Amino acid sequence: MENTEINITCYKCEKSLNLEANSKISRQEECHHCYANLHCCKMCHFYDSSAYNECKEPMANRVLDKEKANFCDFFKLSSGGGGGEDKDNLFNTANSLFKN
Numbered sequence: 001m002e003n004t005e006i007n008i009t010c011y012k013c014e015k016s017l018n019l020e021a022n023s024k025i026s027r028q029e030e031c032h033h034c035y036a037n038l039h040c041c042k043m044c045h046f047y048d049s050s051a052y053n054e055c056k057e058p059m060a061n062r063v064l065d066k067e068k069a070n071f072c073d074f075f076k077l078s079s080g081g082g083g084g085e086d087k088d089n090l091f092n093t094a095n096s097l098f099k100n
Contacts (some may be wrong), residue, residue, distance in 0.1 A: 010034060
C-alpha cells in the first residue's frame with residue numbers, strides 16, 4: 001500500500017499541517033499555527049482561481065468567501081500553500097505586458 005502523506009500546508013500561513021491529502025476533516029478544523037479555517041475552498045483539491053466560481057467541481061454550489069469554513073460535500077483536502085499571492089502575481093504580470 002502506498003503512503004499518501006504529502007506536505008499539506010495552510011493556504012494562509014503556508015506552514016505544514018501534518019495531514020494526509022484527501023483526509024476527512026471537520027468543518028470546524030483550524031490551522032494550529034494561524035487558526036485559519038481548513039474546510040474552505042482555498043484548501044480544496046477543486047479550488048482553481050481561473051475556473052468558473054473558482055471551482056473545478058461542476059456540481060458544487062457557489063461559495064462566495066473562499067477562506068471561510070463551508071458545508072461543501074465535494075471538499076477534498078489539498079495543499080493550499082501560496083493561496084493569497086496568486087492574484088497579485090497575475091496582476092503584476094499583466095501590468096508588465098503593457099509597460100512602455
